[in-house]
Amino acid sequence: MAHTIASPPRAGAADTSRVKGGRRGRVTDSESALAWIFLLPSVVYIIALVAVPFFLAIAFSLSDVTAGDPSYDWAGLAAFRRAFADPVFWRSLWNTLIFTGISMALIIVLGxxxxxxxxxxxxxxxxxxxxxxxxxxxxxxxxxxxxxxxLDSIYSPIDWLLRNAGVIQGNMYWLGQPKLAMASVIAVHVWRLTPLAAVIMMAGLLAVPQDINEAARVDGAGFWRRMFEVTIPLTLPVIGVAGLFGAILTFTDMTVVYVLTRGGPTNSTQVLASWAFIRGIEGGDVAQGAAIALFLFPLLLAAAVLILRAVRRMEIT
Amino acid sequence: MTRLATESTVPAPAPPLSDRDADRLRRRYRLRHVAGRVFVYVAAVVAALLSASPFIWSAVTAFKLNSDLYNADNNPFIFNKPPTADHLLYLFQQTDFGTFVWNTLWVGLLVVLITLVLGLPAAYSIARLDRPWSGWMGIAIFFVYLVPPSLLFLSLSRLVVTVGLQDSAWSLVLVYPTITIPVSVWLLIGFLKTLPRDIEEQAMVDGYSRLGAFVRTVLPLLVPGIVAVVVFAFTLTASEFIYALAFISPSSQKTLSTGVPTELIRGDVFFWQSLQAATVLVAVPVAFVFNLFLNRLVAGFTLGAVKG
Known part of the structure; x- marks a missing residue:
């Protein structure tokens, strides 16, 4: 390599610069100092705006803070008791699990x-x-x-298609009936996240060495056999990562629910994230909102550990 | 992998083929090939239609007259009455759509800038400066990406009030990098790993300091990756909804993400054609730019995510 030729004069140059250049030369050359200086701004920022708010959320959930009275008073588990006493909370928890489970399965297959x-x-x-x-x-x-x-109750083009195909009379009221509303929310979410899952899985597919596939083809394996016995086993970790990402983005998301149904009809599509928002921001009960949102955390932690294990396994292969 | 290797040796050696058999086989394979091609095209068209039909339909709806749209018997996929541009004009002249676009743009660009200024050195530090904690730091940053806005929006909205940025788009500039920095650092680590280490070593041999080598040689080579990160980070900020909804209520400070659904829907009155026009006007350019950089992003996912 070129630097073996160039290195003898450089060694001397470095020595003189260390003597003459003084401090500046040392700091910009010292890898351990530079590593910290480079990393510090991001770390400080993340601690200030992710770690601190996270602990603040825990503190809020143990307080009686409201939007109208933001002074902090310790209230123990009162906010949690308030949340648990409300059947809507349990409904939301159940809905979150259904919403996430079904969406994730569909997103992985379609992705x-x-x-x-x-x-x-x-x-x-x-x-x-x-x-x-x-x-x-x-x-x-x-x-x-x-x-x-x-999905409009009267003018829905989907209804128009179904009407003209003779499947239904009148309208479906997609967002007006509990089961259909849930199905609609899931469908929109799957529609939205499938491309992301596909992009992540594409990365995995492209990383499979072509010669393995070629070898299987030469040995007479057809498309489906190659798919199920070569590609899928080899890309399983990436599929896992895509799935867990999808799961995290799904069970912490409230946008689709909030815009489509606002949790309705009668909270049948309410999820934890949207319920926390409705209580915490719109209802002004910060303590209860925080308590509800914190329920996302154990699930999140479990998903994160699973992702990490999948990534580890990928490093080994 | 080993299982595969043994499996693939299983098929018995084929007996020698007669000419006729060979011909038949060849025909069969050609037929199978054609069938495969047809299948790929059909699948591609179906996938494209399923994904894009709401947008295509939105584009048609945006130009419809009220009397055409609000008639449940009319075919919703074609113009039953002559098209009109009135609703498009309404969107630009009578609503704050322009303001929302502008807010989204400047907030997004500032956030991307902050993300790069903080994220590039962090990624370099983790990927290249080989500290004992590098691996752990990479994992920690990856986990930060998984902490969702729905867990933090309450405390952050109190925090935003404390620093006096409530109801200002600047609050988003402050908070959005929490979403973009982790994912950008993660992607950048991946891109950095594709650059051979010789590059900096060579530059340092030529007399640059480590910092100089990073700025003068690594950064220019990283530009393609940086562009991909810029596109990705901008898309993330443009889509964000929860923080924007929680922090800001005056319409002059809203971004597209919250402005369009809240300001163009007033009570029960929906400006449907204008809403549909807004969706298409935003969707098309974003997806277009994203598609330009898709390959690079896919590469980033593989490198950063898969190879840790």
Missing amino acids: KVLANILVADFRGKWVVRFLVLLPWTTPVALSTVSWLWL
């Missing part, structure tokens, strides 16, 4: 299919990719507003 399509070679791929990315890159609130009209 996998979509990833396979996106890595294939075909004409017009650029246009297809552009169209497929739309649901994810558009600000959630905006695309959900579009859906609000697609």
Whole structure:
């Protein structure tokens, strides 16, 4: 390499600079100092605006803080008791689990299919990719507003299609009936997150060495066999990561619910995040809102540990 | 992997083929190939339609007359009456749409700038300066990404009030980097790992300090990755909803994400065509730019995420 040739004169130059250059030369060259200086701003920022608020949330949940009376008074577990006494809380917890479980399963399967399509070679791929990315890159609130009209109680184009196909008479009232409202929320969420899952899984697919696939093909393995016995086992960790990401983004999300149904009808689509928002910000009961939001944390921690283990396994292979 | 290797040796060696058999096989494989191609195209078109149909339909709706739209018997997918641009004009002239776009843009750009200024050195420190804590720090930052806004918005909104930024878009500039820094650092670590270490070593041999080597040689080579991160971080800020909703109520300070759903829906009155126009006007450019950098982002996910 070039630096073996260049190094003898450089050693001397470095020595003189260390003698003459004094402090500046030392700091910008010292790796341990530089490592800390480089990292410190981010660490300070994250501690100030993620770690501190997190502990603040715990403190709030043990207090009687409201929007009207922000002075801090210790109230023990009163806020938690208030939250638990409300059946809407349990409803939200249950809804969160349903919402997350079903969405995640669908997102993984559809994301996998979509990833396979996106890595294939075909004409017009650029246009297809552009169209497929739309649901994810558009600000959630905006695309959900579009859906609000697609699911309108009277003018829904989906109803129009079903009516003209002779499947229904009248209207479905997608967002007006508990079960259908939940299904609609899940559908919109799956529609929105599938492209992200597909992009992550694409990364995994592209990382599979081509020769393994070729070898399997030469040995006579067909498309499905290659898919289930070569690609899927090899990309399982990436699929896991995509799934857990999807899960985290799903059970902490409230945008789709908030814009589509505001938790209705009669809280049948209320999730923990939206309920915490309605209590904490709109209701002004900061303590109870914080107590509800904290319920997301154990689930979050479990998901994070699972992700970490999946990533570890990937490092080994 | 080892299981696969043994498995793939299983098929017995094929007996020698006669010409006719070979021909038949060839035909079969050609047919299978054609079927495969047709399948790929059909699947691609179906996927594209499922994803994009709400937007395509929004684009049609945006130009519809009220008397066309508000008639449940009309075919919602075509113009039953002549199209009109009135609702598009309404969006620009009578609503704060322009303000929302402007707020989203400047908030997004400042957030991206802060993200790069803080995130680039952090990523370099973790990826290249080989401290004993580098690995742990990478994992810690990854976990920060998983702490969701729905857990923090209450305390952060109190914090925003304390520093006097409530009802100002500046509160978003302050808070959004909590979302963008972790994911950007994570992607940048991935991109940094693709650059050979010889680059800095060579620059240092030529007399640059470590800092100089980072600024003069590593940063320019990292530009493609940085651009991908900029696009990604900007998309994240533009989509954010919870903080924007919790911190800001006056419409002059709202971003697209909260402004369009709250200001264009007044009570029960929906400005449907204008809403649909707004969605399409925002969706198309963002997805377009994103698509330009998709390959690089995919690479970043592999490198940063998969290879830790």
